[in-house]
Amino acid sequence: MKVEAKKRILVLRYRFIGDTILTVPFLRNLRRAEPDAFIAWVVAPGSAEVVQGIPYVDELIFWDPPTIHADSRSTHRTFRDKVSFIRELRARKFDKVYVLKRSLSSAIMAILSGARERVGFDTEGRGFLLTKRVPYRHDQHEVQNFLDVLRADGVKVEDDHLEAWLTEEERQFTEDYFLRAGVAADEPIVGIHPFSANPPRAWHIDNFIEVARRLQENYGARILFFGGPRDEEALPALRAGLTTPPLFAVGKTTLRQTMALLSRCKLLVCNDSGIMHLAASMQVPLVAIFGPQSPVKFGPWGENSRVVYSAFQCSPCRQKFFKECEPTERGRPECVEAIDVDAVFTQCTTLLDSRRERG
Known part of the structure; x- marks a missing residue:
């Protein structure tokens, strides 16, 4: 046969x-x-x-x-x-x-x-x-x-959720990392990624610091900043902006280690970036800030994701920054600058409070 x-x-x-x-x-x-x-x-x-x-x-x-x-x-x-x-x-x-x-x-x-x-x-x-x-x-x-x-092609689609997979070694890395940092097992970790590969797309770092301060004051959150090696120059400003010292995984972790640390976070606050999709794939609640690019096609995918977006007549733009629009005083496009801290923090509280209610 x-x-x-x-x-x-x-x-x-x-x-x-x-x-x-x-x-x-x-x-x-x-x-x-x-x-x-x-x-x-x-x-x-x-x-x-x-x-x-x-x-x-x-x-x-x-x-x-x-x-x-x-x-x-x-x-x-x-x-x-x-x-x-x-x-x-x-x-x-x-x-x-x-x-x-x-x-x-x-x-x-x-x-x-x-x-x-x-x-x-x-x-x-x-x-x-x-x-x-x-x-x-x-x-x-x-x-x-x-x-x-x-x-x-005639193939039945039964679901559409994202997934990611961690090894036992990566999970152990996370436990060891927070143990060395003196973080209690029940202490809420909030991740913040205030950077972008294209800087004009990023919400201003001062705004992220203010959100972090409110999360510390209202939820007792331990803030964990994520970023790559080229973002290390921002560390002094991040340290100086918070009275409670944050944790830093900026330029210090591999991509897989970043995923492992994200798995411990109760929330991620970030720009439109790759780490946004990483968090969504691990079902980490997140608030993503979108400026020039529309979240319709490439926003975070999942029930626990929120987007703060200020659409202008020119949105989504071609991202030829400052050729088709003028920069604000802080060097951002107006669509990014128009997003205020209250709007982002409100979405953070919505996600954290709903999680708290679920236990």
Whole structure:
């Protein structure tokens, strides 16, 4: 009796921590529909760290051409590197490719893979490269856009929540970290990420300090600041702004360690950033501050997420800052400056009080 070969499925959605996290519901529903298939996912090596331990794929394939983005390591720099990658992809003999990126290059990668079925968004004039074209919507969240690709392919979508996975070693790191910091087991930790890769998009640091002060005074919260190595220059201002000394995981933790520390937080207050999606994937209640970019497509996804957003006539903007608008006295676009501390703190109290009521 001839044994039928496993269906082989490839998913293309690489680059960016947020986009990687938002792909998880797609993969979970795909695995549920195709429990016996071999599923591989093309991802960027840096952002792939956030989905370490994912049970829905059999293989992560790293694609890493040079880009201006921070997570690029330029593994596939030369033309020879790229050709070699495509040859390796073709050797895997995939039957179907889901193209969740909207670029022309990703559709070209799909057809070069040799897969007979290619399902993806009908964008950037690339529809002729696909065997099934899916309309892309700008008026709904990216999670639902990804799931629309499954729906268009006749796959039942049963849920849409985010997920993340921690190892026992990472959980132990969290316990040790707070033990060394003298934090009691029942002490509420509130994470704050006041930074942004693009500084004009960030709410002013003085506003974050004021929110932190109110959280200390009203909830006895221990404040934990998150950030990267280049954000360390802000530490003196953060220390000076609070009477109760905060904790700092700024430039001191890996991406996975940051996820582990987030898991202990009762709340995260942040800008529109990758850490926002990390917290949402771990079901950490969060308040996200959006200025130039609309939260409709890329806002935090989950029931415990709140967005504070001040929409202007020019929102969402093209983010050519201070060419199409004037900076405020504090060097921010007006849409960011218009968000006041009271509005953000109100959302914080809503989430913390509801959690307190639930025990």
